[in-house]
Amino acid sequence: MSAGNGNANGDGGFSFPKGPAMRKITTGAKRGSEICHDDSGPTVKATTIDELHSLQKKRSAPTTPINQSGAAAFAAVSEEERQKIQLQSISASLASLTRESGPKVVRGDPAEKKADGSTTPAYAHGQHHSIFSPDLGAVSDSSLKFTHVLYNLSPAELYEQAIKYEKGSFITSNGALATLSGAKTGRAPRDKRVVRDATTEGELWWGKGSPNIEMDEHTFMVNRERAVDYLNSLEKVFVNDQFLNWDPENRIKVRIVSARAYHSLFMHNMCIRPTPEELESFGTPDFTIYNAGQFPCNRYTHYMTSSTSVDLNLSRREMVILGTQYAGEMKKGLFSVMHYLMPKRRILSLHSGCNMGKEGDVALFFGLSGTGKTTLSTDHNRYLIGDDEHCWTETGVSNIEGGCYAKCVDLSREKEPDIWNAIKFGTVLENVVFDEHTREVDYSDKSVTENTRAAYPIEFIPNAKIPCVGPHPKNVILLACDAFGVLPPVSKLNLAQTMYHFISGYTALVAGTEDGIKEPTATFSACFGAAFIMLHPTKYAAMLAEKMKTQGATGWLVNTGWAGGSYGVGNRIKVAYTRKIIDAIHSGSLLKANYKKTEIFGFEIPTEIEGIPSEILDPINSWSDKKAHKETLLKLGGLFKKNFETFANHKIGVDGKLTEEILAAGPIF
Ligand SMILES: Nc1ncnc2c1ncn2[C@@H]1O[C@H](COP(=O)(O)OP(=O)(O)OP(=O)(O)O)[C@@H](O)[C@H]1O
Ligand SMILES: O=C([O-])CC(=O)C(=O)O
Ligand SMILES: [Ca+2]
Ligand SMILES: [Mn+2]
Numbered sequence: 001m002s003a004g005n006g007n008a009n010g011d012g013g014f015s016f017p018k019g020p021a022m023r024k025i026t027t028g029a030k031r032g033s034e035i036c037h038d039d040s041g042p043t044v045k046a047t048t049i050d051e052l053h054s055l056q057k058k059r060s061a062p063t064t065p066i067n068q069s070g071a072a073a074f075a076a077v078s079e080e081e082r083q084k085i086q087l088q089s090i091s092a093s094l095a096s097l098t099r100e101s102g103p104k105v106v107r108g109d110p111a112e113k114k115a116d117g118s119t120t121p122a123y124a125h126g127q128h129h130s131i132f133s134p135d136l137g138a139v140s141d142s143s144l145k146f147t148h149v150l151y152n153l154s155p156a157e158l159y160e161q162a163i164k165y166e167k168g169s170f171i172t173s174n175g176a177l178a179t180l181s182g183a184k185t186g187r188a189p190r191d192k193r194v195v196r197d198a199t200t201e202g203e204l205w206w207g208k209g210s211p212n213i214e215m216d217e218h219t220f221m222v223n224r225e226r227a228v229d230y231l232n233s234l235e236k237v238f239v240n241d242q243f244l245n246w247d248p249e250n251r252i253k254v255r256i257v258s259a260r261a262y263h264s265l266f267m268h269n270m271c272i273r274p275t276p277e278e279l280e281s282f283g284t285p286d287f288t289i290y291n292a293g294q295f296p297c298n299r300y301t302h303y304m305t306s307s308t309s310v311d312l313n314l315s316r317r318e319m320v321i322l323g324t325q326y327a328g329e330m331k332k333g334l335f336s337v338m339h340y341l342m343p344k345r346r347i348l349s350l351h352s353g354c355n356m357g358k359e360g361d362v363a364l365f366f367g368l369s370g371t372g373k374t375t376l377s378t379d380h381n382r383y384l385i386g387d388d389e390h391c392w393t394e395t396g397v398s399n400i401e402g403g404c405y406a407k408c409v410d411l412s413r414e415k416e417p418d419i420w421n422a423i424k425f426g427t428v429l430e431n432v433v434f435d436e437h438t439r440e441v442d443y444s445d446k447s448v449t450e451n452t453r454a455a456y457p458i459e460f461i462p463n464a465k466i467p468c469v470g471p472h473p474k475n476v477i478l479l480a481c482d483a484f485g486v487l488p489p490v491s492k493l494n495l496a497q498t499m500y501h502f503i504s505g506y507t508a509l510v511a512g513t514e515d516g517i518k519e520p521t522a523t524f525s526a527c528f529g530a531a532f533i534m535l536h537p538t539k540y541a542a543m544l545a546e547k548m549k550t551q552g553a554t555g556w557l558v559n560t561g562w563a564g565g566s567y568g569v570g571n572r573i574k575v576a577y578t579r580k581i582i583d584a585i586h587s588g589s590l591l592k593a594n595y596k597k598t599e600i601f602g603f604e605i606p607t608e609i610e611g612i613p614s615e616i617l618d619p620i621n622s623w624s625d626k627k628a629h630k631e632t633l634l635k636l637g638g639l640f641k642k643n644f645e646t647f648a649n650h651k652i653g654v655d656g657k658l659t660e661e662i663l664a665a666g667p668i669f
């Protein structure tokens with residue numbers, strides 16, 4: 001026992017030998033005759049610092065996926081063998097198509113110190129790391145190196161990786177991980193390509209208005225090789241094996257290979273997280289993403305028009321990302337895949353939020369980006385099924401994802417308490433600004449982008465419905481953020497009107513908020529998500545019409561945008577009012593209200609809703625300039641008409657009568 005710097009004195013306290021200026025410090029512990037106060041307790045079972053550190057962590061790792069065929073026999077497989085099979089599968093995912101063989105892969109962080117003090121893994125012995133080393137022959141330098149795989153890391157591990165190695169990653173005061181997505185802070189739909197081959201040629205929607213810009217198989221392989229080579233050139237890659245779709249019969253297994261902890265944590269949150277048992281029998285993924293977003297595509301490559309390329313190959317079941325680190329590309333890329341796969345099974349895929357009341361009444365919330373799907377489906381009085389992507393089958397609805405992706409510009413605890421509270425340890429906060437010392441986030445700061453986002457697992461919402469499935473919807477709510485300020489806060493729609501507005505997919509946002517007032521610009525995006533659909537919009541519309549009809553669901557159009565004038569004159573309708581409107585839809589009370597019909601659009605609008613000033617229900621009342629109102633209404637009506645021209649000669653479903661009704665359900669003047 002050592003007395004350290006202190007002099008032991010008789011009463012068990014310390015006194016310092018430095019003369020009278022030093023005050024005597026007492027510990028308060030009276031230990032009688034002990035010459036030195038000691039509170040260390042029993043000593044640790046370690047003789048070196050490294051040994052001590054090795055005691056800190058209990059060994060564990062996500063279990064290993066093995067082949068489906070071998071699943072029954074997995075009990076017989078040793079852990080070592082299991083890990084080898086897993087690495088073999090990951091090596092195969094990362095295989096270069098020209099070399100035909102995958103890289104040598106090793107599990108674990110390359111920077112992690114081994115017990116013997118070395119920082120490089122003992123490849124030859126391999127006691128601490130699983131390794132997979134295909135018989136490559138040293139044909140190139142890349143075959144001499146190992147690629148480290150960080151497989152299904154936990155949020156805590158990913159935090160450490162991000163903070164250690166990724167510039168711009170910080171823990172904010174609420175516990176979230178703040179990251180930067182780089183130059184791109186939103187999706188790049190113009191850089192999305194889809195392989196046009198013998199199969200997709202006839203199946204997908206191509207040409208004018210379609211989001212599917214074609215590329216050929218060969219060019220896809222060029223980009224794939226570029227992404228794979230980039231990933232293999234790194235010291236380490238992140239691999240996520242996860243699921244899409246809470247409907248067990250239509251679940252899709254996805255593998256995401258990425259280079260950033262940010263991407264891995266984002267997908268951990270956004271996809272469905274497998275249980276250890278589910279991971280054991282994961283086998284071969286149904287779809288793989290190669291995210292080499294830090295590395296650009298080669299602009300000399302055919303079909304490339306920028307250094308960003310997001311490429312979908314449905315036949316190969318692969319997606320390649322080059323030149324953008326915006327994580328939403330992965331989320332929405334997979335959504336595109338679901339928009340292809342699900343309709344093949346007669347399942348309708350939807351860009352919608354979804355929640356359920358205590359009585360089991362389900363509501364869908366359609367709307368383009370920023371119209372309120374996440375804000376309004378996250379409702380403290382209802383169960384959240386999901387905020388953005390769903391499937392509607394013969395039996396009901398299911399969420400595709402395992403997490404939510406909320407806009408957080410101007411987020412407030414008061415207006416969106418559940419989202420506010422979901423921003424905690426584990427949540428990814430993209431492109432937000434925070435105080436460098438307190439690390440408090442300033443949600444009003446748009447210095448990086450207006451599209452600041454929070455990605456969190458759905459369980460972070462207290463009343464999430466787990467598993468995220470529900471019965472058939474009772475209400476179908478179409479959200480539009482109308483910056484022209486002429487759409488009523490709420491309209492009841494008949495089936496033909498619902499289809500007309502679903503196919504139109506309208507919203508109007510204000511382009512830029514910085515250089516003074518700008519004209520609102522109308523956006524029409526078929527099925528409220530033209531960027532993600534793969535088939536012609538009328539295919540999805542026909543399915544929606546059929547389902548709404550058989551289930552007797554009611555359609556509504558809710559304007560979450562401007563009232564009292566267009567952008568610059570009026571104001572955005574208060575979230576509290578919109579929530580009251582939505583409450584009245586859910587409760588069924590709005591269905592029983594008195595209605596009047598509007599001119600031009602022919603909407604049925606209620607004359608009264610409890611808790612809302614009646615005058616705001618008809619937009620004309622809140623416009624002081626009535627002439628301007630009429631002109632703006634006609635202008636918007638004209639934009640709708642023009643947009644719908646492309647759909648005028650398409651039949652919707654087998655019912656020719658419905659097609660005619662839909663065409664007649666638009667604005668009339
Ligand atoms: N009356 C309103 N109703 C709904 N949202 C409103 C309203 N007024 C302001 N907002 C704001 O509009 C934004 C709606 O964004 P939200 O995240 O719900 O979009 P989203 O439809 O889920 O889009 P995305 O598909 O891009 O995720 C939020 O920032 C919300 O605070
Ligand atoms: O995909 C994104 O980046 C965000 C989103 O949900 C959308 O735009 O619909
Ligand atoms: Ca959202
Ligand atoms: Mn969305």
